[in-house]
Amino acid sequence: MSEIRFEGVERRFHRPGGNFLALENICFEVAEREFVALVGPSGCGKTTLLRMAAGLDFPTGGRVLVGNREVRGPGPDRAVVFQQFALFPWKTIRQNIGFGLKCKGTPLTQRREIIEHYVTLMGLQGHGDAYPHQLSGGMQQRVAIARSYALEPDVLLMDEPFGALDAQTRVLMQEELVRLARDNPRTVLFITHSVDEAVYLADRVIVMTPRPGRISAIIDIGLVRRTERWIDCEHIEEVMAQKSFVHLRSRIWRLLRGLESSGETVGRAMETGVG
Amino acid sequence: MIGAAPILLLIIAWFAATGPLGLIAPLKFPSPAIALASLETIAGPGYASAPLAEHIETSLSLVLAGFAAATLTGIPLGLLLGTSRYANACINPIFQLLRPIAPIAWIPLTILWFGLGGGAKIFVVWLAAFAPAVINTQTAVRGVNRTVIEAAKVHGARRVNLFFDVTIPAALPGIFTGMRLSLQACWMVLVAAELVGAYTGLGHVMIIATEDLDSGMIFVAMLCVAMLGVAMSLLLARLEAWVLPWRR
Numbered sequence: 159m160s161e162i163r164f165e166g167v168e169r170r171f172h173r174p175g176g177n178f179l180a181l182e183n184i185c186f187e188v189a190e191r192e193f194v195a196l197v198g199p200s201g202c203g204k205t206t207l208l209r210m211a212a213g214l215d216f217p218t219g220g221r222v223l224v225g226n227r228e229v230r231g232p233g234p235d236r237a238v239v240f241q242q243f244a245l246f247p248w249k250t251i252r253q254n255i256g257f258g259l260k261c262k263g264t265p266l267t268q269r270r271e272i273i274e275h276y277v278t279l280m281g282l283q284g285h286g287d288a289y290p291h292q293l294s295g296g297m298q299q300r301v302a303i304a305r306s307y308a309l310e311p312d313v314l315l316m317d318e319p320f321g322a323l324d325a326q327t328r329v330l331m332q333e334e335l336v337r338l339a340r341d342n343p344r345t346v347l348f349i350t351h352s353v354d355e356a357v358y359l360a361d362r363v364i365v366m367t368p369r370p371g372r373i374s375a376i377i378d379i380g381l382v383r384r385t386e387r388w389i390d391c392e393h394i395e396e397v398m399a400q401k402s403f404v405h406l407r408s409r410i411w412r413l414l415r416g417l418e419s420s421g422e423t424v425g426r427a428m429e430t431g432v433g
Numbered sequence: 434m435i436g437a438a439p440i441l442l443l444i445i446a447w448f449a450a451t452g453p454l455g456l457i458a459p460l461k462f463p464s465p466a467i468a469l470a471s472l473e474t475i476a477g478p479g480y481a482s483a484p485l486a487e488h489i490e491t492s493l494s495l496v497l498a499g500f501a502a503a504t505l506t507g508i509p510l511g512l513l514l515g516t517s518r519y520a521n522a523c524i525n526p527i528f529q530l531l532r533p534i535a536p537i538a539w540i541p542l543t544i545l546w547f548g549l550g551g552g553a554k555i556f557v558v559w560l561a562a563f564a565p566a567v568i569n570t571q572t573a574v575r576g577v578n579r580t581v582i583e584a585a586k587v588h589g590a591r592r593v594n595l596f597f598d599v600t601i602p603a604a605l606p607g608i609f610t611g612m613r614l615s616l617q618a619c620w621m622v623l624v625a626a627e628l629v630g631a632y633t634g635l636g637h638v639m640i641i642a643t644e645d646l647d648s649g650m651i652f653v654a655m656l657c658v659a660m661l662g663v664a665m666s667l668l669l670a671r672l673e674a675w676v677l678p679w680r681r
Binding site: 212213214232233234236237238240242244245246247248249257258260261262289291305306309315 | 578580581583584585586587588589590591594598599602603605677678679
């Protein structure tokens with residue numbers, strides 16, 4: 159049981175000169191092993207939502223549940239990948255990947271096995287004893303993803319994980335993530351600024367509007383992906399050339415610009431969102 | 434190696450000003466020849482009741498003792514003040530009250546407590562070196578990157594893991610900065626302490642040489658302090674590079 163559920167979540171921040179409403183009436187669910195992407199302009203509260211699921215921030219109204227239990231703090235069942243990687247600069251790549259296992263008390267021999275598995279899986283061979291600053295941005299982010307995967311968490315929370323990477327590395331990492339998600343599916347909540355990234359990766363895309371942050375639409379991508387057989391495409395640019403992809407992308411863009419009435423999609427969200 | 438050039442220039446200027454140009458009288462500042470003669474005197478038969486090696490040994494052991502005491506007490510206190518708001522609220526006012534008093538101002542009182550032996554000087558050296566160790570450690574602990582702490586928490590770190598795997602290594606560069614400043618403070622205050630009262634030591638050499646109007650001997654003692662200070666700083670830098678391999 160690892161679904162994430164937001165039930166009428168509200169978040170106010172205390173600011174000089176009064177309260178500031180950052181999130182209002184957020185209701186949605188990320189089903190077990192589903193990949194949900196949150197898109198929206200800066201300041202719409204995406205990161206705050208993710209931090210609530212991680213147990214690093216708490217709602218001022220409503221509830222956040224993971225696996226039917228209210229989130230009270232961070233836990234090893236949920237791992238976070240941060241935009242700025244947040245690796246430990248004083249630990250080698252192996253020590254970074256093994257950090258969660260060490261905290262958990264996994265025996266050394268078993269820990270080593272798991273670390274080597276992820277070093278190979280992420281293509282970090284030959285860099286295991288390097289320090290993070292000696293690696294490129296793309297490699298550092300792979301280490302961060304490996305550090306989270308090594309704990310085998312039920313839930314993966316990713317906060318613009320590829321936002322700090324250059325365009326080329328970003329595409330490679332997106333393809334790798336699709337491969338990982340296929341071989342090793344997890345419940346994923348993924349934040350991004352990029353509509354392309356959201357449509358390419360997610361089963362569902364949640365579009366948010368700012369001030370206060372509200373859900374404006376929930377778009378189902380998974381059905382289109384399966385019927386149009388995007389999985390047959392090897393590379394991201396092939397997927398992005400598909401008519402269905404272009405259609406979904408323009409639809410989300412229109413929503414973000416506020417040009418399309420979102421009544422119909424919100425209606426569907428009410429039916430399928432919070433059960 | 435770039436650093437060697439200005440020092441070489443300074444030595445040449447010294448030769449020129451005190452020798453052929455005659456700009457500075459030997460009584461005010463010694464020529465290289467006078468300084469060398471003083472060095473031979475103190476290194477061989479000795480000066481101010483002991484040979485140079487003994488003066489160096491006295492001063493060096495006092496600095497090492499004071500520095501070790503300051504490091505062993507200052508860093509733990511800095512860690513405590515940096516991590517615990519409660520401890521900070523209790524201890525910081527006392528700290529702030531005592532800080533404006535210059536370490537040297539404690540010398541009269543410490544002579545009453547410990548006499549003219551090593552105890553008083555170690556206490557004063559400890560006092561001078563303590564504050565930089567505490568303040569820099571505390572600042573370093575406070576400045577640990579929030580995101581890295583959160584990253585540790587979401588990967589299952591408990592208090593023990595946070596302290597030993599995150600807080601301490603993240604604060605180490607700042608702690609080393611504190612140790613460097615402590616070490617400098619040690620040498621500054623030691624010579625002052627020895628000027629006031631001592632039987633041996635480099636500060637004591639300076640006092641006797643002043644009475645003898647021996648500028649060469651004053652210069653030799655000053656040079657010894659400078660060289661020992663630089664040597665210890667270099668050793669500390671080596672230690673830092675060894676303890677923090679990830680900063681290279």
